[in-house]
Amino acid sequence: MRGILYHISRELKITLKDKTFYFWALVLPLLFMFVFGSMGGGKEKQPLKINLVAEKENPLVKNFASKLKGEGIEVKISREKKGKNYIYFPQNPERNPIVIHLRGRGPDEAGFFLKAKAIFALMEMWAERRIKPENFVGLKITTYSEKTIPYGFNYYIPAVIVMMLLFNILLFNAASLWRFRQRGLMGRISITPVGKLGLWGTFFLSGIFIGVIDILVLSLASALLFKGTMGERPLASAIFLLLYSSSVSALSVLLGSQVKKREVLIGLSVLGANLLAALGGCWWPLEIVPPALRKVASFLPTTWTMGALEKIIYFHLPLYSALKEMSLLLLLTAFLSFLSVRYFKVEKI
Amino acid sequence: MRWAFLRSIFKRKWAKPSIIFFFLLTPILLSLLLWAVFSPGRKFQPLKMAVINEDQGIASRIVLSFLSSPKAKKWIEITEADREQAFKRLRENKISAIMVFPRNFTENYVQGKTTTIKLIKNPAQRIYPEVAATLMLGFEKILNFLRAYYDEEFSALSRGEVVSGEFLKGTLQKTEELFRSIASFPFKIREEREEKKRLSRAIFFLSGLGYFFMLFFSNASITSMVGTRERQVQKRLFVSGISPFQYSLAYHLSSIAFVFLLELALAAAGWLLFRPQNGNPLTLLVIFLLFSVGSVSFFGVMAGIIGDEKKVNNLSSFFIFLFAILGGSFLPLSALPQTLRKLSFLSLIHPFNQATLRVMMGKEASGFLLHGFILSAALFFLSLYLNERNLRLK
Numbered sequence: 198m199r200g201i202l203y204h205i206s207r208e209l210k211i212t213l214k215d216k217t218f219y220f221w222a223l224v225l226p227l228l229f230m231f232v233f234g235s236m237g238g239g240k241e242k243q244p245l246k247i248n249l250v251a252e253k254e255n256p257l258v259k260n261f262a263s264k265l266k267g268e269g270i271e272v273k274i275s276r277e278k279k280g281k282n283y284i285y286f287p288q289n290p291e292r293n294p295i296v297i298h299l300r301g302r303g304p305d306e307a308g309f310f311l312k313a314k315a316i317f318a319l320m321e322m323w324a325e326r327r328i329k330p331e332n333f334v335g336l337k338i339t340t341y342s343e344k345t346i347p348y349g350f351n352y353y354i355p356a357v358i359v360m361m362l363l364f365n366i367l368l369f370n371a372a373s374l375w376r377f378r379q380r381g382l383m384g385r386i387s388i389t390p391v392g393k394l395g396l397w398g399t400f401f402l403s404g405i406f407i408g409v410i411d412i413l414v415l416s417l418a419s420a421l422l423f424k425g426t427m428g429e430r431p432l433a434s435a436i437f438l439l440l441y442s443s444s445v446s447a448l449s450v451l452l453g454s455q456v457k458k459r460e461v462l463i464g465l466s467v468l469g470a471n472l473l474a475a476l477g478g479c480w481w482p483l484e485i486v487p488p489a490l491r492k493v494a495s496f497l498p499t500t501w502t503m504g505a506l507e508k509i510i511y512f513h514l515p516l517y518s519a520l521k522e523m524s525l526l527l528l529l530t531a532f533l534s535f536l537s538v539r540y541f542k543v544e545k546i
Numbered sequence: 547m548r549w550a551f552l553r554s555i556f557k558r559k560w561a562k563p564s565i566i567f568f569f570l571l572t573p574i575l576l577s578l579l580l581w582a583v584f585s586p587g588r589k590f591q592p593l594k595m596a597v598i599n600e601d602q603g604i605a606s607r608i609v610l611s612f613l614s615s616p617k618a619k620k621w622i623e624i625t626e627a628d629r630e631q632a633f634k635r636l637r638e639n640k641i642s643a644i645m646v647f648p649r650n651f652t653e654n655y656v657q658g659k660t661t662t663i664k665l666i667k668n669p670a671q672r673i674y675p676e677v678a679a680t681l682m683l684g685f686e687k688i689l690n691f692l693r694a695y696y697d698e699e700f701s702a703l704s705r706g707e708v709v710s711g712e713f714l715k716g717t718l719q720k721t722e723e724l725f726r727s728i729a730s731f732p733f734k735i736r737e738e739r740e741e742k743k744r745l746s747r748a749i750f751f752l753s754g755l756g757y758f759f760m761l762f763f764s765n766a767s768i769t770s771m772v773g774t775r776e777r778q779v780q781k782r783l784f785v786s787g788i789s790p791f792q793y794s795l796a797y798h799l800s801s802i803a804f805v806f807l808l809e810l811a812l813a814a815a816g817w818l819l820f821r822p823q824n825g826n827p828l829t830l831l832v833i834f835l836l837f838s839v840g841s842v843s844f845f846g847v848m849a850g851i852i853g854d855e856k857k858v859n860n861l862s863s864f865f866i867f868l869f870a871i872l873g874g875s876f877l878p879l880s881a882l883p884q885t886l887r888k889l890s891f892l893s894l895i896h897p898f899n900q901a902t903l904r905v906m907m908g909k910e911a912s913g914f915l916l917h918g919f920i921l922s923a924a925l926f927f928l929s930l931y932l933n934e935r936n937l938r939l940k
Contacts, residue, residue: 216860225867232871235883245676267683294734308737309590309621310677317684319733324691327727333655333693335662336686338679340669341636352672464568471572475579484642484671486583488591504639507670512637 264318374453404446428510603652840922850932
């Protein structure tokens with residue numbers, strides 16, 4: 198055991214001395230958090246801006262604008278047809294149609310949202326000509342457990358951590374194991390009391406430790422810089438991320454001990470990490486993903502982790518609420534560990 | 547110029563074909579994925595919502611039958627559930643919101659007493675809960691309008707009055723009038739999409755991601771010159787009569803040719819996969835060439851200033867990601883925060899990516915081309931000068 202601990206501490210020291218590690222573990226994730234978090238509204242939810250284009254201002258336009266407005270929606274009346282999406286209100290709306298202009302690239306949701314808003318606003322205007330409705334029926338809109346929906350930084354911080362754990366453990370741990378094989382150190386150490394299994398344990402645990410450093414550093418840095426939190430149960434989130442790190446670590450050991458060429462290892466890690474992060478909901482909310490892709494995503498560890506973090510952070514549920522995701526991750530870790538032990542190579546490349 | 551020397555450097559760049567394969571495959575696969583998620587042709591997924599009907603009266607049933615009618619099913623999928631089931635589905639992220647009809651909803655509605663429908667949004671989703679809120683706000687207005695329109699009838703019903711035939715006739719007339727005015731609804735809505743200028747999302751992302759991955763090749767290709775310098779390869783070469791200028795120029799030219807050919811390979815794959823409608827091939831070739839010169843020279847300048855391969859590589863990673871973010875490789879520039887958007891001109895990717903996108907849309911791109919040309923030329927001569935000077939000093 199002492200031998201294993203010695204090797205782990207040596208490997209971690211080497212990793213921590215490597216300046217590249219700080220770029221991947223700190224600078225890059227913080228850059229991503231800043232950019233994607235600001236894009237999503239920063240510290241608080243930004244109002245949705247609707248551009249209402251009217252050639253001349255008249256009471257009808259103002260009335261239409263007031264009907265479009267709502268909680269979290271800002272309506273700006275302008276003369277020019279500019280902006281990505283806008284609603285054009287003609288001079289005589291009863292003769293000419295009201296145009297919902299969408300730039301072709303936008304996903305369908307934006308169009309649906311604008312159309313629904315416009316139809317309801319027009320219906321209200323039309324109804325008001327007949328009768329003044331009273332408020333018999335009210336609508337109370339809340340969020341589950343009455344908490345505010347996390348936007349901006351708070352939404353992207355867990356996603357970026359999940360993505361960077363994947364990149365860092367795969368790139369650094371697998372590369373470190375590969376270097377050992379290339380230098381012929383594996384064969385030499387495997388005949389010491391540490392043994393082959395001990396060597397496997399060294400790299401498996403080193404990967405987890407890289408994950409621990411990442412989780413700690415990123416949680417603290419994001420809390421200090423962006424006032425982001427890991428929810429009301431940060432310990433539960435951290436435990437789950439640790440479990441996820443162990444799966445990724447087992448995968449990194451498998452890759453590091455199977456792949457012969459360093460460039461293939463880097464290529465596989467970059468490709469795999471990007472695809473797993475994108476499909477697992479680290480880049481965009483899975484709700485907008487087509488059903489077929491969502492089906493594929495349901496088999497991925499990134500999806501399970503994001504799902505569990507959603508329960509813990511957004512729904513404020515305890516760790517055991519993510520029992521299904523936890524079991525799946527444990528099973529995956531066990532399976533990958535079995536494979537990596539079974540095919541663990543100590544021979545020099 | 548010693549051609550044999552240039553050829554040998556160029557040949558060495560292809561020594562690791564597997565990394566070339568992976569770094570060309572990654573942007574293609576990611577573009578396909580992004581296209582699948584953000585393609586404009588993608589259909590709107592119906593909003594999934596659970597309803598807890600504590601009322602079970604006629605009013606809530608009418609609303610629900612309307613929401614689950616075949617026409618509405620295209621937009622919304624309603625499932626009735628008890629409280630426990632509904633919240634379980636919400637926690638499992640299977641639905642976007644829960645609608646709760648309170649007890650005595652119908653009774654209060656008929657009697658004209660205030661009654662409140664509750665909408666509970668899923669905090670783990672961003673878009674669909676807002677769609678649910680918009681729809682429900684619309685329904686709230688419809689219900690209020692109908693209650694006010696049929697006020698007499700509802701009042702009579704709540705007082706338990708026996709309705710006469712004449713009263714019924716009047717109600718029918720009112721209803722007919724309502725249907726007539728709905729049929730002659732004065733406002734029309736037309737949806738308009740900018741079809742002509744539309745560029746496939748896949749090409750849009752492939753362009754940005756392609757430039758991003760090319761920066762890795764540019765960096766690795768030129769900074770290896772510093773590595774050979776550390777190994778004193780130059781000294782050996784100078785003995786064989788190759789001047790510092792020739793050495794530096796050969797390294798620059800072979801790196802530019804290497805990156806340019808990789809760009810062509812990526813563009814060919816993109817063309818085969820996504821079949822773009824527009825795009826002048828000659829202009830695109832010029833853009834790719836300028837980018838190859840600019841990107842190789844940028845990292846050449848860094849290598850010339852720093853002079854240590856590892857340090858250059860560390861700093862390069864930072865610049866590559868920064869350029870990609872500011873240049874619109876990961877997301878459209880319009881989605882960037884205002885402050886970052888203003889800085890996009892600093893990105894090496896920006897002029898080339900914008901020029902490529904404009905050309906692919908059939909638009910004019912001379913401004914970005916000129917920007918790219920000046921940038922590339924300035925960087926090329928600076929890099930050549932710095933690296934030659936360093937070699938002389940050594």
